[in-house]
Amino acid sequence: MTIEEWAERIQAGDPRNIARAITAIESGDPASIPLLKLVFRSGRRAAVVGITGAPGAGKSTLVERLAASYRATGLRTSILAVDPTSSFTGGAILGDRVRMQRLATDTGVYIRSMATRGHWGGLASATYDAVTVLEAAGSDVVLIETVGVGQGEIEVARLAGAAVLLLVPGMGDEVQTFKAGVMEIADIFVINKSDRGGANRLEHDITSMLSVSPRQDGWQPPVVKTVSTTGEGIDALRHALDGFQSFCARTPLGKSREREKWRERLLDMARRDLFARVAGPLLGDGWVDEVVAEVMARRTDPYSAVEEMVKKGLESRG
Amino acid sequence: MTIEEWAERIQAGDPRNIARAITAIESGDPASIPLLKLVFRSGRRAAVVGITGAPGAGKSTLVERLAASYRATGLRTSILAVDPTSSFTGGAILGDRVRMQRLATDTGVYIRSMATRGHWGGLASATYDAVTVLEAAGSDVVLIETVGVGQGEIEVARLAGAAVLLLVPGMGDEVQTFKAGVMEIADIFVINKSDRGGANRLEHDITSMLSVSPRQDGWQPPVVKTVSTTGEGIDALRHALDGFQSFCARTPLGKSREREKWRERLLDMARRDLFARVAGPLLGDGWVDEVVAEVMARRTDPYSAVEEMVKKGLESRG
Numbered sequence: 044m045t046i047e048e049w050a051e052r053i054q055a056g057d058p059r060n061i062a063r064a065i066t067a068i069e070s071g072d073p074a075s076i077p078l079l080k081l082v083f084r085s086g087r088r089a090a091v092v093g094i095t096g097a098p099g100a101g102k103s104t105l106v107e108r109l110a111a112s113y114r115a116t117g118l119r120t121s122i123l124a125v126d127p128t129s130s131f132t133g134g135a136i137l138g139d140r141v142r143m144q145r146l147a148t149d150t151g152v153y154i155r156s157m158a159t160r161g162h163w164g165g166l167a168s169a170t171y172d173a174v175t176v177l178e179a180a181g182s183d184v185v186l187i188e189t190v191g192v193g194q195g196e197i198e199v200a201r202l203a204g205a206a207v208l209l210l211v212p213g214m215g216d217e218v219q220t221f222k223a224g225v226m227e228i229a230d231i232f233v234i235n236k237s238d239r240g241g242a243n244r245l246e247h248d249i250t251s252m253l254s255v256s257p258r259q260d261g262w263q264p265p266v267v268k269t270v271s272t273t274g275e276g277i278d279a280l281r282h283a284l285d286g287f288q289s290f291c292a293r294t295p296l297g298k299s300r301e302r303e304k305w306r307e308r309l310l311d312m313a314r315r316d317l318f319a320r321v322a323g324p325l326l327g328d329g330w331v332d333e334v335v336a337e338v339m340a341r342r343t344d345p346y347s348a349v350e351e352m353v354k355k356g357l358e359s360r361g
Numbered sequence: 362m363t364i365e366e367w368a369e370r371i372q373a374g375d376p377r378n379i380a381r382a383i384t385a386i387e388s389g390d391p392a393s394i395p396l397l398k399l400v401f402r403s404g405r406r407a408a409v410v411g412i413t414g415a416p417g418a419g420k421s422t423l424v425e426r427l428a429a430s431y432r433a434t435g436l437r438t439s440i441l442a443v444d445p446t447s448s449f450t451g452g453a454i455l456g457d458r459v460r461m462q463r464l465a466t467d468t469g470v471y472i473r474s475m476a477t478r479g480h481w482g483g484l485a486s487a488t489y490d491a492v493t494v495l496e497a498a499g500s501d502v503v504l505i506e507t508v509g510v511g512q513g514e515i516e517v518a519r520l521a522g523a524a525v526l527l528l529v530p531g532m533g534d535e536v537q538t539f540k541a542g543v544m545e546i547a548d549i550f551v552i553n554k555s556d557r558g559g560a561n562r563l564e565h566d567i568t569s570m571l572s573v574s575p576r577q578d579g580w581q582p583p584v585v586k587t588v589s590t591t592g593e594g595i596d597a598l599r600h601a602l603d604g605f606q607s608f609c610a611r612t613p614l615g616k617s618r619e620r621e622k623w624r625e626r627l628l629d630m631a632r633r634d635l636f637a638r639v640a641g642p643l644l645g646d647g648w649v650d651e652v653v654a655e656v657m658a659r660r661t662d663p664y665s666a667v668e669e670m671v672k673k674g675l676e677s678r679g
Binding site for chain 2: 076079080083084086097213298301302305306308309310312313314315316317318320321322331332334335338339341344345346347348349350352353356357
């Protein structure tokens with residue numbers, strides 16, 4: 044099968060070839076680049092929603108409910124579960140198979156876990172590329188679920204599209220400590236497990252925080268209460284997401300977010316590409332291990348070692 | 362003042378010049394590189410402990426207590442609070458001033474928040490460089506406190522030295538969802554706020570998880586219960602940390618962890634350095650904004666655009 048045929052089958056929505064493409068992206072297979080060039084040209088776009096929250100906040104269940112809601116209105120929906128854990132265990136714990144259960148019989152849903160053996164940075168980049176494949180394959184909506192609430196996870200959610208932050212009651216008076224860095228980036232707040240005590244208190248804390256530091260772009264992040272196990276509040280969340288997307292479309296926010304996304308991505312891609320071209324050949328020689336040994340023995344410092352290595356790499360090309 | 366004098370003052374432990382150095386690192390000031398080369402050569406080393414945990418887990422208080430414990434045994438101790446939030450608010454929320462209160466009168470403690478306007482990646486790199494400065498300045502112990510429990514935060518803690526993961530009771534039966542990716546990396550588990558209900562249950566869950574998947578390197582992560590507000594359990598945590606450090610010293614783990622740290626760091630530094638040299642000049646021309654516009658209009662695809670840019674950058678050097 045040629046790359047062109049592969050791209051065609053993806054655009055026809057063939058699950059096996061979509062899966063093959065995402066695996067190629069995940070493993071850094073060079074064949075993924077010409078493929079991505081082709082599928083990017085399909086010009087198809089999806090609404091992308093990034094969902095992040097602490098472990099145990101109920102993300103998976105919420106994401107499944109949300110997918111079902113999109114499906115109910117006829118939208119083709121994909122779920123990407125970004126699962127850095129797999130890099131340590133060698134297999135996706137979230138388990139596509141387990142998660143398929145509820146939505147398994149619906150061919151309009153595509154579910155996939157993403158992981159890489161390498162860095163978080165690589166995983167984020169692979170996730171965006173996977174979105175490109177899913178868009179070409181005709182997804183109307185892509186839900187990206189990230190495990191964890193670190194800066195990296197939130198960045199992925201935000202650059203993806205709408206950033207949804209899941210919180211649960213019971214953190215009590217500590218919502219302040221959740222800090223602006225995480226809180227300011229969320230476009231929509233979800234208080235899941237809102238049947239637990241403390242939901243109103245948490246809602247109040249978030250609302251206060253938002254009124255103290257309103258966003259510069261004019262968007263007022265709504266706070267939605269859900270119980271993902273029963274499906275309560277999912278309609279309200281859908282409504283909030285639709286509201287955000289329409290706000291993005293009619294104000295400069297949509298374009299500026301997209302501009303920011305592409306800027307970050309292009310710079311990141313260029314950094315990787317450059318490194319692969321220039322440093323790649325040196326790495327093959329076991330150069331890095333040698334320098335690591337030198338640095339550990341304090342025979343050189345890492346700053347000088349890196350300069351020398353980059354110089355060497357650039358010279359070997361001239 | 363020459364770079365040499367600056368380095369000398371840092372090695373003499375002068376707080377103002379230490380602060381200046383960390384600010385230079387944070388802001389990417391090129392002067393920080395020759396300075397880091399000099400201070401790295403001091404050859405001084407500190408025991409580095411990375412503390413991570415969900416917001417509200419009580420990290421700051423625990424870190425202060427732990428610092429006080431190291432001080433009580435005469436060890437010079439530094440605290441680096443890695444605070445990505447600052448990148449959005451333009452100032453460190455954790456507030457060196459507020460946190461100084463308890464330890465303020467002690468000249469053997471140095472406290473500093475770290476932030477960068479840029480990426481998480483940049484912040485991690487700056488944190489390691491700051492550790493180099495604090496080591497040269499004579500710190501015996503450096504405590505790195507990271508906000509959040511994402512993959513990036515855990516990586517920082519782990520590559521720093523001992524990785525301590527703070528948990529709090531109340532997550533109930535959801536500790537499983539904390540997943541291997543975060544759990545497997547921790548060298549020491551701390552159940553803080555252990556006076557709350559559910560502490561024993563949480564301890565049991567962690568212990569079960571650890572027995573199901575024991576670590577390959579032979580280290581058995583201890584589970585320590587603390588109440589950071591009262592100081593309960595801090596001695597046990599100290600003991601656990603000392604135990605880990607001695608394990609690292611007498612088994613291959615110490616060296617292999619250090620090797621891994623330098624490998625990651627050198628590759629990351631090389632990636633940045635290379636990009637600055639080759640792509641830097643192009644970026645000045647507004648090239649990126651132009652390409653972003655092209656990609657958004659779908660007149661080109663990001664993969665081809667990046668290839669072209671890297672080729673151009675390399676050619677312009679030849």
